[in-house]
Amino acid sequence: MPRRVVPVDDTLRFAAGWRLALDHVPVELHPVLPGGPPDDPAASDDAIAVDIVRARDLVSLGVAFTGCELVTGDDLPPAIRPRDGIDDARLYVDHAFQHGFERAVYETPAPVPDPSTGAPVTPEEQEQDRLNDPESPYHSPAYTADPPGTTVTAPVEWRPARTSRLVFAVPSGLEIEFSSAGILAAVRHLDLVVHPLASPGDAPTVGRIDTGSGLVVIDPDIIHIGDGLVLALHETGPVIATATRDLLRTNPAPDLSTTAGRRIHSRNLRRARQVLARATPTIAPRTRIPDNSIFRPGGGLVPDLPDIRISRRKLSRPPTPSETAIEAPYRLVISPSAEGRFAHAPAPVGAQDDPLHVELWHSRLAQVPTTEGGLPDERNGTRRIVRALWARDRDWVGDDWKSSDKDTDDTFALSHVVDDSSTRGPGVRGSLDRFDRHMLVRQTAETWLDEDDDPIAPVPVGAQALWLSSLGAWLDLHGAWTTKPYSLAGMGALLAWDHVAPMGRDQFVRVVYPGYLYPFGHQTALVKITERKMKTLTNSVAGLYQRMFLVIGERRRPFTRRDLPFGQVDIRPLVSPVIDPPGNTEGNSQANWFWPTVGGQRFAFTINTLDAQGRPVRLHTPLMWVAEAFNETADRKKVDEAYAKDPDRK
Secondary structure (H helix, E strand, C coil), rough: CCCCCCCCHHHHCCCCCCCCCHHHCCCCHCCCCCCCCCCCCCHCCCEEEEEEECCCCCEEEEEEEEEEEEEECCCCCEEEEEECCCCCCCEEEEHHHHHCEEEECCCCCCCCCCCCCCCCCCHHHHHHHHHHCCCHHCCCCCHHHCCCCCCCCCCCEECCCCCCCEEEEECCCCCCCCCCHHHHHHHHCCCCCCCCCCCCCCCCCCCCCCCCCCCCCCCCCCCEEEEEEEEEECCCCEEEEEHHHHHHHCCCEEEEEECCHHHHHHHHHHHHHHHHHHHHCCCCCCCCCCCCCCCCCCCCCCCCCCCCCCCCCCCCCCCCCCCCEEEEECEEEEEEECCCEEECCCCCCCCCCCCCCCCCCCEEECCCCCCCCCEEECCCHHHHCEEEEEHHHHHHHHHHHHHHHHHCCCCCHHHHCCCCCCCCCHHHHHHCCCHHHHHHHHCCCCCCCCCCCCEECCCCEEEEEEEEEECEEEEEEEECECCHHHHCCCCCCEEEEEEHHHCCCEEEEEEEEEEEECCCEEEEEEEEEEEEEEECCCCCEEEEEEEEEEEEECCCCEEECCCCCCEEEEEEECCCCCCCCCEEEEEEEECCCEEEECCCCEEEEEEEEEEEEEEEEEEEEEEEEECCCCHHHHHHHHEEEEEECCCCCC
């Protein structure tokens, strides 16, 4: 029998997975989707849709082909192939939800004993104190939501993520056997179709915070030349650039209102002329030189130079239905690069010693094969990466997320705040909050501009494991970033992120935020860990518990300032006890600054110092934690004033 095209009856189509039925969702919960939801090619009239369900190893997939036809005949099994003249045939593989959001209980430290009686403060006394005293530490969200000793009890608040989709390109001339095993076998050899920002890259090794030396160093290779410009003397030649805020903090421009400042400026100009007489400078991108400046290209000192390309931000958008999109973790849409492949068994795999015991079918993220036509490479962990392309929290805030973090207020929908607004999240504490997800997209896929308007290159997340199955995803993701470029531009950033979740249930999640201890400036990370634990011997529930603590990355700082009585400051302990979670207001928030407290009382650090004569001095005093991104002049003034008027200042 010759090969022939078989018409597909539309009534036999199957649509799998969770769908967002906006007709059944209250209007106030609708995401902001300009132009409405995009059309789904997998649901088009010419799509061939089929459900792959295999009970033995729990395969459950929704599969659709577009631009293809079903053929039979020649005594061969039925097959799918691209139609003649079609070069964009696609295979869509829909997985059920791969992750779920689960409520986490905060491990609130035990209350500090009442200093007047020495007796512990009971939960009833905490509540009475909170009602009677507006300044009570028990107004903290941890005390109102999760008192000390709280354990997870069933049922637990939980929400599923949305469906995940893998999209593959089907090349011309390829025939795919139209069977469960045939389709699964073919998927291993097809190229992924991904979001434009899902670019390849290497897994990160380690991030970095700017530890500094505590010394104010004036760079002798920077010459202030007026009009907010500097001449930087690099090894590759002189560069005219705009003086950055960071530079001006350590190397201020001469004050032209004074005689001394004008004398220094004249000396700088003479030196700049000498330099430019020997070498032609380049002009840094986005440097604006006034028309009346002697350093204007074509003005005499500097020859005409070609136009400089202007850097622009590259911001993300939600993946379309025609692009690979995996929602895991909850509300965070990730994707491998086009180098990614998925490896799995096309047929059920039984145990060697007992074929009746069959492993759960799962599809593992891998890389392009090392040989032509070979199976995906599962050994190359360096290039096995994912990028966070979208945070669904952005769907409800329009274009507000495109602004700098400083352009928003405390009620901004992408903050760390845990509230009960159904449009902003589940309303309970979880492993990641809205702002965590927003920052992961910013740092792994998008290109933002630093304080000098230079692009900050995104760094992907290393995927030690990303396995998809009908029971949820296995996640073993690890990211690390250098945060200073974001912080100097007033944008929050994550120093590190680790996420381990078997079968779509979080097991261990670590998020690290950069900051420093005020007033001495020791670089200190705020660490948030969410971990699954069983805390009771009977009727125990394996639930999520969260804790936060500080890790000092810069134990010792030397000082040479004459207005500071100490030449060196050491701070201990390097790791604090579990602290009470920060609140939601300025001066008590991880977005700006807060006083770390334990059990409602400020935690006293041990400070070992050396005075100007080298004599040791020991202090015990609370210190403020300040977010690294809270660094504008007005921000620092607020911190200075808050510390100066606080009674704990010593």
